[in-house]
């Protein structure tokens with residue numbers, strides 16, 4: 001028997017404009033085959049509602065977290081090419097990462113994971129290893145409710161990779177992702193980069209100085225769900241976050257990162273919104289959102305097409321582990 005409920009007001013910051021399903025283990029003993037027995041129902045809820053939040057299941061190790069996905073028949077992947085977020089591996093299996101190594105002062109603005117490539121995870125998962133003492137929320141967005149009037153069905157993107165790390169790769173010890181082609185493609189073999197680009201329908205061109213430029217045209221709206229790419233729309237999105245959440249982002253550190261434009265790696269896209277349009281669009285994004293507070297042990301299972309996510313500023317300790325699963329080629 002599953003205890004299914006909605007998020008409670010006290011479990012969230014601000015209004016609840018999107019309702020993920022909460023399955024509450026109520027900190028009781030849960031049979032070891034709970035997730036196997038309820039596999040179809042849980043996967044069905046992820047598909048229908050975009051996100052399932054598991055609370056009170058006593059998940060206190062990365063092994064227990066990864067076992068849930070094995071039991072649910074969800075394939076956690078080691079794949080993260082050509083990843084943007086600088087990440088550090090968190091498990092022996094290589095299937096769990098630090099959610100991001102980006103500056104804690106920054107807003108990771110709303111996005112669907114890997115929406116800049118054709119081969120992307122249909123499921124994104126998080127495990128809260130250690131709840132933040134303050135802030136550090138991961139807002140969720142219902143992509144069916146966001147106004148997509150500014151966007152065409154496809155988006156063109158051009159990305160420049162360097163050989164050396166940039167200001168964006170703030171942590172020098174990351175295992176994956178980032179602005180360099182070696183980190184992002186996980187190899188220093190250009191032939192393997194070219195082969196992978198061919199596989200995912202990405203065009204590539206090499207320039208002197210080990211510079212790589214890729215271009216891709218990919219779907220921006222999938223079955224009515226707008227795929228959020230907000231980090232790529234430029235500074236105005238970051239000004240919006242500062243104006244909407246001044247207590248979180250109106251500070252010297254945030255402004256410094258935004259003004260130096262080291263908030264995202266160099267990707268240009270053919271979405272050109274002026275500031276007023278960005279603000280109107282972002283209002284519609286946040287009108288379809290919920291901002292749950294993390295509790296240690298929480299596990300989130302997110303449909304990456306239907307539900308976008310973001311990260312607020314972080315104060316103090318916080319450890320969120322992230323995984324990508326069930327990769328799909330959205331050209332199929």
Ligand SMILES: [Fe+2]
Nearest residue numbers: 111112113309
């Ligand atoms: Fe993300």
